[in-house]
Amino acid sequence: MGHRADRPLPIDRIDGLPVVEAVEAWCGLATFLVLDDLIAAGDRLIGLPIPIATLGEIDRAIQERSGMRGVVRLREARAEMRPNAYSSRETWARLVLVRAGLPEPEANGRILLRSGRWTKGDLVFRPWMVLLEYEGEQHLTDPAQWATDLTRYNDLTEAGWLVIRVSKRMRPHELVARTRRALRFRGLA
Incomplete structure (x- = not known):
């Protein structure tokens, strides 16, 4: 799909090739993507493993588009964008949970284990020690990753965390119901 700009676009170079700057590309997607996909793309801009842009850069770009098509979106x-997301699936899960009225989880929050080692959790409900872990298929097909995951889950359980494992096949209503039950079990009113 082609796209025409009504003004000169800021250009970066990657391996010598000219590319539109990341924030500019994200803004250009506003008229093509549904809201949740635009949020996920924005989360990637400010997400992990390395942020591509700052919230200040994003805010300036939106301000510069005042009155233009797509600015409302x-x-x-x-x-609804949040820093530290690692994947669009994490963003999707966070949006489903928050829109269902659950507290907002911390994306990729650091957790101290009893061993003194630190780990990260995909979506962390710290006050209730509930953690959602999104499982991509590589977690099942890579024996080394699977072994690491098992040790990590055992360490989290030993430290008192309740871990909910989520896959792309889990339906939104099931994700919300499981999370709500876990949070209530841990004291959410």
Whole structure:
């Protein structure tokens, strides 16, 4: 799909090839993507493993588009963007949970284990020690990853964390119901 700009676009170079700057590309997607996909793309800009842009850069880009087509959707997406997401599936799960009225989880929060070692959790409900872990298929097909995951889950359980494992096949209503039950079990009113 081609795209025409009504003004000169800021260009970066990657391996010598000219590319539109990341924030500019994200803004250009506002008229093509549904809101949740735009949020996930925005989360990637400010996410892990290395942020590509700052919230300040994103806010300036939105401000510069005041009155232009797509700016309302950019503002809506910006309001729901959060730093530290590692994947679009994490963003999707967070949005489903928050829109269902559950507390907002911390994305990729650091957790101290009893061994003194640190780990990260995909979506962390720290006050209740509930953790959602999104499992991609590589977790099943890579024996080394699977072994690491098992040790990590055992360490988290030993430290008192309740871990909910999520896959792309889990339906939104099941994700919400499981998370709500776990949070209530841990004291959420």
